[in-house]
Amino acid sequence: MSTEQIHVAGFAVSPHHYIHGERVASEVLFDLYCPIDQSLLGRISEGTAAHVDAAIRAALAAFPAWAALTAAERKPYLDRLAAEIGKRAEAFCQVESNDAGILLSRMKHGVVPRAMLNLSWFAEHALTLQDRPMETEQATHLVRHDPAGVVAIITPWNSPLMLATWKLGPALAAGNTVIVKPPEWAPLTSSLLADCAHAAGLPPGVFNIVQGSGAGTGAKLVSDPRLARISFTGSVPTAKWIARAAGANLVPCSLELGGKSPFIVLEDADLDNAAATGALMYRNAGQVCLAGTRFLVHHKVHDAFVAAMRGYVAQLKVGDPRDEATEVGPIIHPRQVERVQGFVQRAVDAGAEVLWGGAPHPFGAQYYAPTMLTHMQQSSEIVQNEVFGPVLTLQTFADDAEAIALANGTDYGLGGVVYGDTAHATAVAEQVRTGFIWVNSFGIRDLAAPFGGIKRSGVGREGGDWSFEFFCDVKDVVVPKKPFRASFSHR
């Protein structure tokens, strides 16, 4: 058991794994840097095959007793877990802002309250799960949602706390035991979650964390045949790797992936409103899977829309995410900064025009100016691929059919935004092939609603009952209404 801690913004965080209710240190450590200024935050334990094996054994051992509890008996554990997050709200905000570069204001007002709700909402919703009877003429079908077993949860760096709890809530509430593999570029708030689990009295082995790289620790975890489910949020290439590993063992996996979502501005749109929402796409320096990153604007309103959005973008405050006035923070890692620069350079070399931005931002080495590119072909790299940075593209269209064709003209299908007269925008939205789409709005979410993508943007849905369908084994217990007598002519 290791009691060693690192200190981030004055808050203590364990740099080690959490297995069977104990902190476990590795001999091999990796360096973790702050995305704001590349200062060293600490040295973090890297999980080996032995750590992955220990976590799976702990989760397997804890499963029967945890699964045997009713949802009502599990609920107080999840409510206490949520309460422990609340008690440490300031630590979660400061640590994730330093570790992942998420805006402090967003952590306080959005992420931490949502993380708590992810646990308490699913704990409550699980009460409705058991024995939803289905009556037919012949029988009563007791449709049970049984816990599946040990669940691996793999999260990305762009919203580590929110995404870990979004999966943990339903997985634990349904009676599974879990192993979280947090992102190696931002693992610290997952470690704080382990402190919360400990304080909330979760039985040892119900909640485990093994830290480390994707190719090392992550790959070992998802290749293990003892898993019952893999819930992954991240990039398409990683998802393909995980799907192959899971397929080898026939372990079901849920894949929430990237996007290249359209932001459509129809000729009857409220342009000022659309432009104000458009500037929001730079939030988290554009490192948001569901952002509308491809602007498709009716040619008649192009000039007015561009002028309005330019005005909003000019007002964005780029800076230190720990300053609550900041609206656009850093890019997570130097490698990601290079990637963003590469995309813009190649687009410009191929003939794209820069409407604004198009260069590093003077605030610091990890910053890139909010950018809008135009004059690209639909087939160009910048239109077809997810940049995951503060870089948007703008194309024009002449009618709805062209807007819909452009919107549907990529391999992605996560989300979308349509601005226009409500009936008109809704009709267009219905024809865009994505998992969700917002009409005259952006980012409205409800835990009961389905969330997920189609095409390369993912497999499966999270949220409400969809999360439980994934994390549970659905079983039909059939009880006949009349005495049953065996007969070969009976179907």
Ligand code: NAD
């Ligand atoms: P990534 O795929 O590189 O990594 C995600 C996680 O997978 C990390 O924890 C990583 O260590 C792990 N991983 C990598 N290789 C692995 C392997 N072989 N086996 C097991 N685990 C492995 O993604 P990222 O760069 O961290 O995140 C950005 C991506 O996530 C973007 O594409 C973004 O759109 C997507 N994303 C999607 C959603 C959504 O809900 N659809 C939400 C947030 C982010």
